[in-house]
Amino acid sequence: MNDELFPRERVEVMPGAVHLPGWLRDGRPAELLAACRAWALPPAGLRTVRTPGGGQMSVRQLSLGWHWYPYGYARTVVDGDGTPVKPFPAWLGDWARQAVADAGPSVTDAGGPSAIPFDIALVNFYGTGARMGMHRDSDERSPAPVVSFSLGDTCVFRFGTPRSRGRPWQDVELRSGDAFVFGGPSRLAYHGVPRTRPGSGPAGLGLRGRLNVTVRAAGLD
Template sequence: MDDDTLFPRERVEIAPGAVHLPGWLGRERSADLLAACRAWALPPAGLRTVLMPNGGRMSVEQVSLGWHWYPYGYARTVVDGDGAPVKPFPAWLGAWAGQAVADAGPGAEAAAHAPAALPFDIALVNFYGPGARMGMHRDSDERVPAPVVSFSLGDTCLFRFGTPEGRGRPWQDIELRSGDAFVFGGPSRLAYHGVPRTRPGSAPAGLGLSGRLNVTVRVSGFSAAEDGVPQA
């Protein structure tokens, strides 16, 4: 529920299995998540920019929890950075993600996903500074169709949500504000999505954050014995 809006924004199903939960975090959880993100961003295995295979660099800065993401796979160490072991994934963040999925409703859940057997075990934390954006992509490096949960902090962004078929239209543009959650699973699990722009200076004054943080929580489907996923 929103804390700072006159008329509360309602839960909206954007596409089958894709649900926007405005203000889901609330003030207390937003503050707790921001404090955690600041700790996770510190080295070793801290915030970094990602070098893509084509030689370009992502404009967002990123840190991983549980498993380290690199284009296009996962590892237990920061293979494209300082080589340090990835920071652990916190159980409380997985519990938040599970509750958000439950609040999103049954359409967001994948029939093949058993939450008790396959807990959330990955988080990607993206920091959007001035001018940062995220191109259209899909989260396809995991091995199970469990839903993805996204939490937003700080500046408002334009979140573009498309279809699993490709990066182009049709898509929908959604405004994600600080404290919002967005869940996509089921038929929308592999939908293309991106962030064309953020709105600098739009973060809640009491939060104490300049820029935007996005924490995306996922289920890997990897076994504990694995040491990574090779690039496809």
């Protein structure tokens, strides 16, 4: 957050992938957490995602704007309660555009951050033992960057290349309040969360576990 003894600096982890430590400040972590708690309530609330092969993700999830399911988007929770997805809030798109601007020109095209029509958010909750395998965010039709906000427990965020799930990759520690932006040559890079660190989140936030909010532009009709 913003009270660290040695503030962490902005880091370009890979070309087009930028870590912004402590980006959420001045009440924004509490504001985002309160919003997530409201969004998590039914209908169209937090759910367990099942894969086409019959397995289930250890991370629980909800969507805003467009509902993500493996592997596509819909306007209703087609793999859950069938209700319309909750709307995407304009303020969250504004936050994402600000983070893109702070990340710098490597993450987006010549149109700049102000032109990005963010309209999707995926909210992921990591309880004890939850993880996310290496994957690409490739179901959107827009090349706009993805913006990730972290709350609660620290995680190891593994960020690789667009070529494969294997090495080379870099492990980045994402703490509560951090933002991570990836676009440009890293827009389709494989990434995942091999582990979290239970109990490492700030006590004052009042969150057990980790919340990750990823903001995207669908490019869909």
